[in-house]
Amino acid sequence: MYAAPLTPPSEFSSDHRSVASLFHEVAERYGVRPAVRHGDTELSYRQLASAAGGLASWLREQGIGRGDVVATLVDRSVWSVVSILGAWSAGAVHVHLEPTDPDTRIAALLTATGARAVLVDERNRSRLPRRTPVLRVLDGSLPTAPYEPAPETQPQDSAYLVFTSGSTGVPKAVEVPHGPVLNHHVGFWRYLAPITTPRSFAIATTFAADLGLISAFGAILSGARLDIYDRHTTLDADALAAELDKHPVDAVTYTPSLLEALAAERDIASLLPRRMAVVAGEAFPPRLAAAMLKARPDLHVFNAYGPSEATIEMMLHHVREEDTRRARIPVGKAIDGVSLRLLGEDGEPVPDGAPGILYVGGRCLAHGYRGDPELTARKFVRDADGERFYRTDDLMVRDSEGVYEYLGRADRQLKVRGNRVEPGEIESALLTVAGVQQALVVGEEPAPDAPTELVAYVVTASAITPEEISRHLRERLTQALVPSRISIVPAIPVTVNGKADLAALRATAAHPAAPDRPAGDLPRTDTERFVAALWSSALGRPEVGRDERFMEIGGDSFKALRVFAGLRRTYPAMTIDQLFQHPTVATLAAALDGGNARGTEPSATTVEL
């Protein structure tokens, strides 16, 4: 099976003008080798190409071609990859929608993309709005066909759209052409070549974010095998360790907050791949890097950095043991094809050792924000030679060896559990809730070394509760944007220079008029009290009511992971799905008391997380 030697991936692609064309060459060369695996489904390169070719010919029959947008809403599976490759082969632009988003947001984003065709799996079909464009359910009925990339596609043709949080209240659609994806591929493999050559990768994040997408194609375009993990597997330390044990892989990309949350539940060594780990999406805590290298001194650990506007993974740092004793793990150097400028307030370059704002140029750049030329012109600027640069608003410092270190943001943008968050988007959503008059969203660390959480301070005109506000937000925003805590305050104090006075605000919120006591009845049975104690510990609240909903009182998927680990010590047969289906202490306790909770099979309408 491994007869074909792995061609250095950087030797591909120099004459390819689209990712589809490169994939075609890779698929021809690797034929029967495994390309993607999800659960028990494994496709060879030939099978993957045939499935994508079949989808492309269906798209062409629908009249979809160059520049048209194809949207996909599927749970993570081999279809996540087939849909992208099929759209690219037809010359179309692909966008993945996120299945954990509320229906209203899915509908809004679908409209915003102007998608001409929608691909969906059976499970998510009912989530789509009634009036959608041409629809195709992705299942075994899809015919196969040879993979024939549209010959007219150019590197400047758009490849994908990815949504990121927008400060004005509307998500932004970053539009990325084929050229940067090809450039990432070449640059990434050139960077890795002298260090290690992984032949299998696992993706532990969503395809709807470009970190997942770019990591996946780093594997697929190199002839390596890509393992796709279910969302539930990546939130269950035991399941992830079992998966890695059963199907060992060479490389995994994690967000640091996910890996840290998982490592709190079991030995970190069992959660790491054979050769290399890429940590990306937010600042890499040195304590985590130290724990990884201590557990696995032979592991190559990389810190990756990059905004969506510059194709997400355009700087890499190979983390050494000595780096873990620094205040910050460096983000390293740019991959080939990327140029960097570190400029001061005056727009002039800063000397080594001085902080500046990072501007990124070169072959990694997105076209801009689809449908928003004004913001595009604001963020994508030109230097004196007319070369295009993206202003990241990330503050960095460069040492005398050209290694960059991330210091923080020049604006209010936050990173929460690996997600880019504009507080303005959440504040806009809060102001649409009836009764909310003023809103301020900030990032806070509930305890030292704890991951950043979103906290909303709101001034209300009516008797609306934080739980009701949270429910409104969950119907509108993607999960990562829903604050962990909503504090109702009498006013938002302002400092002399007109900024929100956070110290005064936190002091007010720490002594709320009504104490932070549970709503409704307290737990009644021993099982309920046991569940409630685990919730309390995960949520950092002294008590919880038996009918309060986990997600409305500050719960999130990472806290659910902690609750789950605690529950399973007593209920070893429990699955994380059961936790997801039972949003309150009372319902979860009843399910646990009912033995293995048979009769509550997963259904799309009861999944809470």
Add this chain to the structure above:
Amino acid sequence: MTYTVVVNDEEQYSLWPEAKTLPAGWRTTGFSGSREECLDHVATVWTDIRPKSVAPAAS
């Protein structure tokens, strides 16, 4: 500072300080003003952020 709205052969728009020499490949649209005024102008004249060479003629 006064800016001018500039455009290149790909019909991509950008802002440029009026007092500075234009980079090669760029021409002025004739619109000048504050940064915000120029950005507002860009929003009205630039309808498709894709470069002209790949943007379909229809859109």
